[in-house]
Amino acid sequence: MSGGAPGGASKSDIYRGNGPRLMLPAWIFIGVFLVAPVAIMAVYSVLTKEFRGGVIWDFTLAAYDQFFLDRGLFGDEPASIEWTYIGIFWRSIWQAGLATVLCLLIGFPTAWFIATRDVKERSVWLFLITVPYWVNLLIRTVSMKFLIRDTGPLNELLLALGVIDGPLALVNTNFAVQLGLFYSYLPFMVLPIYAAVERYDFSMSEAAADLYASSWQTLRLVILPVVKPGIVAGCILVFVPSLGAFLAPDLLGGAKTFMIGSLIEEQFKGAAGNWPFGAAASMILLTIVMGVLLVHARAQTKGEK
């Protein structure tokens, strides 16, 4: 954030020299209770599993081997690629990607509409979009489950309207998980796009119109490229939490809709706990997420040059 105070007074050196001291509590807290734990988990992923949870301090790549390679039931067959876990990751990426696209389809017009209202009206719309964002994710997921149950209000309504003859079995399907993800993270898409559209200079639209562009051509060729940073930020804010989501797949899905979050949770909380394997899956998830964020950061700094 650049942009000095109105009047241009320098405002950044009153407490000169105290920077590190003031940062210290944040450094300590996040360093000790987030960075160190992740580092320890990275170590766990190369340790040997102990029966029923825990680890033995014996270094091995067994967890990663189990993740990527299939050596048969007794471990003596030639290694081939193990598709089970890659499949779970792939399904997660696909579900998160689809949720991102759906959120974008609804979120962009919404953000655009809000950003082009009067200032007063804008803040009310924005408030209405923000409230569900702060409502407990668990409660929102449970609400969605209640809504789409076999005997839930949605089915009752559709039956009463005569749209369907028998109740739709929605819970425990990929569709339900998708609906849950879309519903959970929709506000994340609207807010950054709104911020970008709010700064959009409408004289560019006027210029396009003067050159006989239709409004859809203006949208596609002028507006979208300009507000792209907001769109990308929104996509990341939806994609990243969707990828590691736990509640939506767990409550709305079943065994067939397993995603990364459930896979990791099961290794640490489930009966057949395998901590090194759970740690390895976590590290792989973390690597994907950091990769996405890094590519984004690169693209951003390039764009600023």
Place this chain on the structure above:
Amino acid sequence: MAKPVDLRRFTGFRAITWLCLFVLYAPLVIVAIYSFNDSTSITRWGGFSLKWYVDVFTGPEAPKFRDAAINSFSIAIGAAICATLIATAAAVAMNRTGRFRGKTASLALINLPLMVPEIVTAVASLVFFITIGFKTGLLTIFIAHVVFCIPFAYLPISARMQSVPDVYEQAAMDLYATPWEAFRLVLLPLMVPGILSGFLLAFIISLDDFLITNFVKGAGVETLPTAIFGSVKQGIKPNIMAISTLLLGVSVVFVTLSWIIGRAGQSKR
């Protein structure tokens, strides 16, 4: 010649916005309505009744929910206070101390809890506390909550500090105030809306967290979200809908407060 077309308008965008609001609110409103259902069958409407709310406070599960609520609110208040103090110090460091070594890294570090996927943070915290031999329970929940509340408290506080020009503090320094006096008597009062708003957001974030709490809570300790999750696993019962609606109300009240305070702060400038 300019065409009589509003360049800000696109056909259908208004309808999509209403659809978006409908999607966001419909499930919540429906659960809130059904929490007042008199029928024992959860989806057949049997008339208006407060019996599930009475059940939450006096029913057989009331002690469980009461303990969980006490845990939730104590942890949320404590974690939000801690996170706000840490975030305020960090905001001063980032906005009022000029350049220092590690400034860029510091900003990345403050935002780190937002970037690491929650499930990874949860698992890593569990592994960490077990490795150092720390007994999981209320204290571990509190520590984990402080960590992920820091960025949520930091954002509004830092935004507010950026928008407060430092001329007042400069004036105080010119009148021989010490830096601490300038902070305490000048900057801090000007920061009140940002700090309150940051505190409230941190509070809601802590109150709402399920995933991390579920991993570091230890056996027998419950917060409202983990208690609700445990019940929901056995099926959605009407008393859960009543609790959900109450918690929903708390969130709405706090977001509204935070919003009003934020607006008051803006208009006062």
